[in-house]
Amino acid sequence: MTNDYVVRFRNTAQVVLYECEFKGQFSDGNWENTMPYDHWEIPCKAKAVVGEPGEKLGPVNFWPRVLYGFSSPDLLSCIGDRMLFFVHYCAAFQPTDFSNHWDWEDLFADGKASPEEQAKLAYAADHYKMADLKRDLKDMSRIWAGKGTIEEEKAEKAAQEARDREYEAKREAEYLAQRLARRANLEAEFQTAINSMDISKLSYNQISAIMGELKR
Numbered sequence: 001m002t003n004d005y006v007v008r009f010r011n012t013a014q015v016v017l018y019e020c021e022f023k024g025q026f027s028d029g030n031w032e033n034t035m036p037y038d039h040w041e042i043p044c045k046a047k048a049v050v051g052e053p054g055e056k057l058g059p060v061n062f063w064p065r066v067l068y069g070f071s072s073p074d075l076l077s078c079i080g081d082r083m084l085f086f087v088h089y090c091a092a093f094q095p096t097d098f099s100n101h102w103d104w105e106d107l108f109a110d111g112k113a114s115p116e117e118q119a120k121l122a123y124a125a126d127h128y129k130m131a132d133l134k135r136d137l138k139d140m141s142r143i144w145a146g147k148g149t150i151e152e153e154k155a156e157k158a159a160q161e162a163r164d165r166e167y168e169a170k171r172e173a174e175y176l177a178q179r180l181a182r183r184a185n186l187e188a189e190f191q192t193a194i195n196s197m198d199i200s201k202l203s204y205n206q207i208s209a210i211m212g213e214l215k216r
Helices: 012-028 041-045 073-093 101-109 115-126 130-144 150-195 204-215
Strands: 006-009 047-050 058-060
Touching: 006 012, 006 130, 012 041, 012 047, 012 073, 012 130, 058 130, 073 101, 073 115, 073 130, 101 115
Parallel strands: 006 047
Antiparallel strands: 006 058
16 A cells, blocks of 8 residues: 655755654654644655645645644754754765664764765755754744745735735725715706706705715
8 A cells, every 4th residue: 555645845954854853753752742642643654755846835645633843942952953964964965765864873973984974964064054954944834834935925915915905995996986876866866856946856855965965
């Protein structure tokens, strides 16, 4: 049976963070005691991929039962350096299998890495800093919740406000058109009564209403 659960992220760093760090945090770490207790099962089965242009980012074929805060300051203070390492390692060596990611740390922690490997890792570290990690984690939280970036949300909010203004302007125009039509009808009634010299056919309330409208 194939696994149809997928999470589309914006870039490779986010895929690495999900596969190497957060799957473990779902089941045995930061969120292991979160209700419902089986919340982690589908997210851990899901495969993280970089979304193609035009594809909607976020979970595919399932809806998250928990909105994990990937950018939690407490989490970042505990494992921020490890998350950076995973991103640096993957940028430097581009592994296709994430299942042995704990071995990556051991390689460098035990001093087994060659000078060339250390140089590659250092180069990757120079191009992805803590600020980049924080940005990606915030973006992951929004993607997981079915939202876009802050910039995309601002653009959508601006578009909605523009639609609201357009709707209000349309309503105002319709109201004005109705008022003008009513005034034209009242003027026509008044003129007809004058022409026929039969103003007596109009009641006091009608004359008052006509005069009131004509003054506007």
